[in-house]
Amino acid sequence: KNLIILGSDTDSIILDSFAGSGTTGHAVLHLNKETCGNRKFILIECEDYANRTTAERIRRVIKGIPESKEKSFRDGLNGSFSYFELGEPIEIENILEGKNLPSYNDLARYVFYTATGEEFVPENIDESRSFIGESKDYAVYLFYKPDLEYLKSTALTLEMATSLPNHGNKKKLVFAPTKYLDLNDSELVTKHGLKNIEYCQLPYEIYRLKD
CATH class of the missing domain: 3.90.1570 (tt1808, chain A)
Structure with missing residues (x-):
């Protein structure tokens, strides 16, 4: 979150080309909640866990995790995102x-x-x-x-x-x-x-x- 604060504005688009577990997207959503910001993120992940791990983490923190001990996680951070897989190009x-x-x-x-x-x-x-x-x-x-x-x-x-x-x-x-x-x-x-x-x-x- 500190890096995003230092390198972006409240309406910036944050790109993470190696999304991994989705930490960057999670941080953007958290900052938007804290600062009433309108930051957007693009996460790219080429490994086979992109949907089940990266995207699933974002889904959960948006919707909320009822069993979480932290209130912000239970309530959800709100927001939305679209998940895409690379397929044949539409020319x-x-x-x-x-x-x-x-x-x-x-x-x-x-x-x-x-x-x-x-x-x-x-x-x-x-x-x-x-x-x-x-x-x-x-x-x-x-x-x-x-x-x-x-x-x-x-x-x-x-x-x-x-x-x-x-x-x-x-x-x-x-x-x-x-x-x-x-x-x-x-x-x-x-x-x-x-x-x-x-x-x-x-x-x-x-x-x-x-x-």
Whole structure:
């Protein structure tokens, strides 16, 4: 913690390329709790214990350890994090050419986190509804299959847009290969209640919402 205090601000990003048991992440969370800080951390671990030891420690100190003797450990330090394993790269050129297309879950994880910057929860995916999860501001939908013919023939239509369920005040962020409706047509949008829908074309606008 002392090293982090000396070398960072309250909103810095702390990188540990040899995360080991997760001490750095634990220290960042502890400091955030103590100082009301907003530090973030990136932990990298290449050994096979990355999930069961490194990530598990972070999960426990965030959620709390009921059997701990220390109150702060029992209550949890709060915060959140996402755990990723290195897999095959998702290359935009490959998506365009239909080569080595990522699985639905892999692309869902990619677009959700890239668009929202929030933790992705795989258990929230409902592929039958093309729903991949909710962030603070968005309910996110992904119309995708790792099949080039599907990508060539699938588009967000008026029927599909109006069938999406209501999510309160949250906007519906829809990723699809293309669309067959004009969301800039105010008359159409008002008539069919589409004002809370935002469309992102795969793969061109994956980064748009981060700007």
